[in-house]
Amino acid sequence: MFVKICGLRTVADVECAVAEGADAVGFVLAASPRQISVDDVARLVPVASENVLTVGVFLGQTTAEVRDVVAATGLGAVQLHGNAYTAENFAELTDLGVTLVRATSVTGEERVTVGSHGEDMLILDSPRAGSGEQWAWSGLRGQSGRWMLAGGLGPDNVAEAVASVQPWGVDVSSGVEVTRGTKDHGLIRDFMKAVRES
Numbered sequence: 001m002f003v004k005i006c007g008l009r010t011v012a013d014v015e016c017a018v019a020e021g022a023d024a025v026g027f028v029l030a031a032s033p034r035q036i037s038v039d040d041v042a043r044l045v046p047v048a049s050e051n052v053l054t055v056g057v058f059l060g061q062t063t064a065e066v067r068d069v070v071a072a073t074g075l076g077a078v079q080l081h082g083n084a085y086t087a088e089n090f091a092e093l094t095d096l097g098v099t100l101v102r103a104t105s106v107t108g109e110e111r112v113t114v115g116s117h118g119e120d121m122l123i124l125d126s127p128r129a130g131s132g133e134q135w136a137w138s139g140l141r142g143q144s145g146r147w148m149l150a151g152g153l154g155p156d157n158v159a160e161a162v163a164s165v166q167p168w169g170v171d172v173s174s175g176v177e178v179t180r181g182t183k184d185h186g187l188i189r190d191f192m193k194a195v196r197e198s
């Protein structure tokens with residue numbers, strides 16, 4: 001099971017996620033209590049080991065701005081969040097050679113094809129990104145490809161969610177925080193343990 005821990009802001013956050021076995025760490029460059037600067041992202045990317053995917057989360061930025069951030073930071077992946085990003089936007093980024101992640105929300109009933117916009121990975125999230133709100137994901141059963149379930153996951157419900165919809169991966173932010181924007185390393189540990197045991 002692929003695990004992305006999102007909204008990391010400090011060296012200690014990244015070290016913890018890596019030590020606990022996360023496959024990807026997310027840095028929010030969109031407006032958010034979790035937002036960090038481009039300089040901070042450049043400082044945190046090398047903290048992750050080479051086999052951990054470093055993901056920049058964008059919402060509202062143009063692809064030209066995204067390109068500049070990738071050049072300045074060495075991010076390994078770009079997450080374009082929300083339905084405003086088109087297939088053309090993904091095409092504008094393919095030559096960067098980074099992993100492209102699309103994040104969108106669904107009602108839970110429709111089938112969504114991974115790669116339909118040119119993305120390498122897809123995140124199916126709640127309508128309010130980073131809100132910690134659980135949504136009606138049970139209708140996602142049968143979804144295939146490299147897709148991650150997100151939205152209101154935490155140590156107490158991730159095993160049930162995995163058993164229910166069998167995603168390729170999971171993505172969490174609020175569920176491993178003590179207060180909005182501040183990660184709790186014990187909760188990161190608990191979340192990873194719950195995923196491993198699922």
Ligand SMILES: O=C(O)c1ccccc1NCC(=O)[C@H](O)[C@H](O)COP(=O)(O)O
Binds near residue numbers: 030
């Ligand atoms: O996390 C944010 O604050 C955020 C803000 C703007 C766009 C995207 C954002 N997060 C994207 C993520 O990938 C989160 O991990 C995902 O929405 C799940 O969040 P949560 O429900 O809090 O676990």
